[in-house]
Amino acid sequence: MAISEWIQALQDVAWPGFLQPHVEVLLLWITWAVDYIDLDYLEYLLWLLLPFFILFIFPIFLVLFIYGCVIFVHIYGHRHQIREAYHTSYWEGARVAIASFWDGVGNVWHGYELKGIENVPDEGSALFIYYHGCLPLDVYYLISKLVIHKNRSLHCVGDKFIFKIPGWRPLCKLFSITAGTVEECTEELKEGNLLCIAPGGVREALFSDPNVYDILWGKRLGFAKVIIGSKTPVIPMFTENCRESFRTPEWGRSFFRWIYEKTKIPLCPIYGGFPVKMITHLGKPIYFDFDTVTPEEVRKTVKREIRSMIKEHQRLPGSVWQGIAQRWSAPSKKKTDEPEQAELLQRNGAGATSPTSDSEEVVVLRRERSGIDDDDAEVDELGGI
Incomplete structure (x- = not known):
């Protein structure tokens, strides 16, 4: 009526x-x-399909959050008539404001925690090497924590497609996200900056199996060459449940990966937004004998350390429900002696012995050829967020 x-x-x-x-x-x-x-029938369909709408709407909201930051940067620059991001204190205020926003999102939605922040130097360079989740929310949260609690900016290597998305370039510039070459990244570290690289890049983000958290670095050596060239310590990084918040569907995964390998276009669909517990673990810095170590040896050592962190901190196989329940359950030591989990860890290569270190926790490697074959044009790729 x-x-x-x-x-x-x-x-x-x-x-x-x-x-x-x-x-x-x-x-x-x-x-x-x-x-x-029939409006009553439409209401019934709405409630029936609401869970599916939520699963696919959350990734859209994440993009909207990022675009909100982009709009903020544009307005801030126009209001104060500033051309360069790093030459005025106004941009520092914008950076802190956006970092505070993402820090709040992490605390509320994922109960985010950062462990090992004492391993981050107050000054000087360090290179973070991390396992890439489906979406790099943990990197956003880490950047925010370092800006707020360490007053340090974490420079990031991003995949090239990021800079082709309309409107994202100012935000990338504000937070020092670059598609850097080996030479550019080496120079960044020599200038005393913090830098993070995900050697697996988009391939690892979209196609790594959440049941085993397999590391998909291929034969990339770019990050290892950056380490040797800059003589910078490496801080290994892994975030619990980083593959449980957002996921890619198992159906069609091989097809989407075939498309990516041929075109480098990340067309694989993403769903999720689950409020799982996320804890980023920063390992103790790894040092090398930079005069004698080879890129293959650096890659092998860092990869082994990341696998060790996955074995220690991640419950396998990955589970969304367990990740959500972890927010309210008391922390407990991960079980590694269960047959199923041991088999999964073996598939991921996590059963390898961790690199040895002396009392100063310095890894010194000698020149021992590992016999790893050189790869094609992918060898010098760095990966990225």
């Missing part, structure tokens, strides 16, 4: 002549919808 009265009220309004035909057509459509569409 209320709808009929509303339609009648619109019909009684004296609309301008150029609007009257359009209003009449609109009212006819509304009248037809009220008379012939």
